[in-house]
Amino acid sequence: MTVLAHTRSPFVPDKIIAQRVPLPELLAQSDFVVLACPLTDATRGLIGASELASMKRGACLINVARGPVVQEGPLIEALRSGWLAGAALDVFDAIPLRDDHPYWEMEHVLITPHVAGITEDSMLRIGHAAVLAVAHLLRGEVPPNCINPQALAGFLGRLESRLH
DSSP: OOOEEEEEEEOOOOGGGGGGHHHHHHEEEEEEEEOOOOOOOOHHOBBOOHHHHEEEEEEEEOSSGGGGBBOOOHHHHHTTTTTSSSEEEEEOOSSSOTTTTTGGTTTTEEESSOOOOOOOHHHHHHHHHHHHHHHHHHOOOHHHHHHHGGGHHHHHHHHHHHHH
16 A cells, blocks of 8 residues: 655654655545644645545545534535545534534445544553643642643642642
């Protein structure tokens, strides 16, 4: 299998098995296109009618990024017309997906509730990280990967008052 990738991030050559290509080339050559990018001004609406039309007929689109990365109307049309063979969607413009949404009627669309990244390994790592963070806090230390160290003094003050 040939793996193509399009990214704005730098490649680490010894850790990437994909060939880096421009997005139009990736869309035109891929049987499966997996979107796994953050939602930014640059990626909002990244995949619209022209991008879907440039994909191979019979290709599948997999979106595990954010719903608004793909323009929903053009995707529904590409699926209804048969241009795309299917889609696997873990994210949507609006969550939860409305009961009357067209995706529910499409047998060639796989819908998951924004849990595609949840695996036994990821849950284990999340649990370990939480335990490590609590252990640091109970010792009065800043936890690894702390994103708001300015809140530590207030937390420790509340903790101290509860312990005494």
